[in-house]
Amino acid sequence: MKILMGSSACQAAVREDTLHITTNIDELFLTPSSYSILEDPTGRLTIQDVQKPEWTRRFTRASQAYASIQHTSATYWLRLTLHDAERAERHWYLELLDSHINNIALYQDDKSVPVVRTGADLPFNSRPYFYKNFLFRLTLAPEQTHTYFIRLQSGSKTSFLARLRTETILASHFQLEYGLLGGFYGVLLIMVIYNLCIYLFIREQMYLRYVAYVLSCGLVFLSEDGLGFQYLWPMLPWLNQLVNAVAPVLLLLTFSYYARQFMDSAERLPRYDAWVRRVVLGSAALLLLDALVLRSGLGFWLYPLPYTMICYLAVRVYQRGFRPAIFFLAAHSFVAVSVLFLVLRKLGIHTFTNTFTVYSMNVAFVLEIAVLSYALGDKIKAIKDATIRAQERLVKQLRKRQHAQNQLLEQLQQNQQLKDQLNSDLEAQVARRTEELRYQSETIAGQNRELVQANRLLALQSAAIEKLNAELQHDLQQVQEARVLSREVDFGEFSQIYPDKDACLTYLAELKWSHGYQCRRCGHEKYCDGREAHSRRCTRCRYVESATAYTLFQKCKFSIVKAFYAVFLLHTHHGHYSSQELSRVLDLRQGTCWSFSQKVADAMRRREQAPDYDEQESWTKLLLDNHEAEEDELLTELAGKQQSQPMQ
Structure with a gap:
């Protein structure tokens, strides 16, 4: 995104879209309705062009035109008119809330050379102030009107939100904002170290997945609020853009990776778990394609489906008696509400936009991490309780098995006595049974010889019947064809003889070349199959003749x-x-x-x-x-x- 700002002080009549700054105002929240907007699809207009009357008339209020950047290939001009009604001079600063703007050029006092040129495509030290968002100092003369032109060119969809503050308010805001963000990242770091230590002690795979999820959360916030570009990779703008594109996808993968093991979905719902895995991987591939290649700006619409499927998975396993799933749903509901605020800002709906909703995602993730940590502990406790109950049941089963073994030994002794008695009886019965079986075998052998002779007669009869059936089928087909050829029939009955195009072409080819093939060009009699069905190609001159050629x-x-x-x-x-x-x-x-x-x-x-x-x-x-x-x-x-x- 490229922003161009021009400032011109004028003593003429105050414009109707002018924002008035009075003594009791220390901060102004600038929504899209605070500007007059002009869309430049070509991106070739300069500050001199937009100040000409023919272009000045084309500026419209945001409520009538655009509430946010919708076309990433176009350039947007914002005209901001300020009237300082104070008599004493105060220093004012303009803060653009989106830290992902690609390029910024600041023009002031109708100068054609930019005072400041910065943006996300340039190193961080190109910014006039060492701050995560873009901050510009505005020179407002007392009791005068100033007009600023802001030129925006964004590679992703963004809103026109900004703040206008005095240096006193800005300093206190810096302390509070960076203090809260430091506490937020401190909580994330504590959770990472704590769960990593637990993993190293008990080697439970779930804790390692949880660490990967928390780290991906931290990477998302470092890219979203601009602190990563400010402190970690300030001289690598390409890396900043790569992190902005890859971090949400990495968060989706790690969240799915952790949630599926946390709820044991592969064992509880194996089929649905397979679908969730496919949808997550497919969505991640499409998101990477859109972020790195297509750059349509619509990739965030691909996130609701996998996250919704994971939430539905939690509902299903909770219905099956997995109690920690309710904590998982509660934790994710906080994030869902904060994401809703983010989507509304992306769409240009600023009804609920304020300081709380802007940083609601940070609060939601802290609450989610706390609840998930409790849920993880609850699950481990449930596993421990289940293990203790299983051990108690195993001890009872071992005692019952020991008692059963004692009874079995007594029974074996009784069986040994019975076995000796039965062996003598069995020997006599086996001798008698052997004689009976010999006699029955001789009888069966005679019956088998009779069956072999009968099978031979049946085989001859079957062959005769099959031959008779074939002749009857052939006669029936000939009768049906003769009936079609002898009188009028309807199309359905006719289609039984010629059911499709292939049958018609087969019949036509056999009729056409019934007396042999001869090339119409060279008279050669040898051919091969052509590309079309039932066509013939001369092997000498390569002339191809279809089945329908030279026919009706x-x-x-x-x-x-x-x-x-x-x-x-x-x-x-x-x-x-x-x-x-x-x-x-x-x-x-x-x-x-x-x-x-x-x-x-x-x-x-x-x-x-x-x-x-x-x-x-x-x-x-x-x-x-x-x-x-x-x-x-x-x-x-x-x-x-x-x-x-x-x-x-």
């Missing part, structure tokens, strides 16, 4: 199945079949049916004049009519001769 269906513009049926109907009615009725039956335009009917009627007349014409012949004799194709060839040859004569 050459250049046919509708389905060949319907064309087959149309030829059948016209032949059955000896050419006396109206185009209106044909259009209704085939569901085609009447003009198309009329043209094709004329083509078939001409083919029927030529067939009737043929020497081998038979009144009882099949309608398929018409399919190979190539009169129109021959005329096209003659016209092509004549055109070629006419072109060659002038050359001679």
